[in-house]
Amino acid sequence: MLVLLILAVVWAAVLLPPFVRNRRDGRPDNSVVSFRAQLSTLERATPGTSLYVGEGTPESDLAPRVASAARRPSNAQKRRRREILMGLAGATGFFFLLLIAVGGAFVTMMFLASAAGLAAYVYALRQIHVRSMERAAKVRPLVPRHGQPTSPAVGVVRTAAN
Secondary structure, eight states, X not given: OHHHHHHHHHHHHHHHHHHHHHHHHTOOSOHHHHHHHHHHHHHHSOTTOOSOOOSSOOHHHHHHHHHHHHXXXXXXXXXXXXXXXXXXXHHHHHHHHHHHHXXXXXXXXXXHHHHHHHHHXXXXXXXXXXXXXXXXXXXXXXXXXXXXXXSOOOOOOOOTTO
């Protein structure tokens, strides 16, 4: 009897945490429920409307400008990224020269840390650039065509019963 109780406690310790975590995060275990939730999200995003509505500005004129402006980094972002890159490159160069001139474990660690930071930052900048290029190639703003109403379209949901 004691062995069965210990076995039940062990099984509960193994099976309960994932179950509780799924319930707490609101993730359904059922794939059909998950599919319906994703489908309802897609139904709300109708292509006949746009998120960018301005005062007195037609959506067809405003949406491409806002979308293209959101893709390009501002001059302040470019300047800040350039300053960080030059600072990391300068620190790496300084510690490299110090390593050659003086040597030592501390200087070596500082050089390796600054070189790793520079490499990580260059990698991050490359990833940002690749993502922006992919976004520019794949994503285009959804604007209504001329002659189409700008109100959301109403669709009929078809089920297996009808």
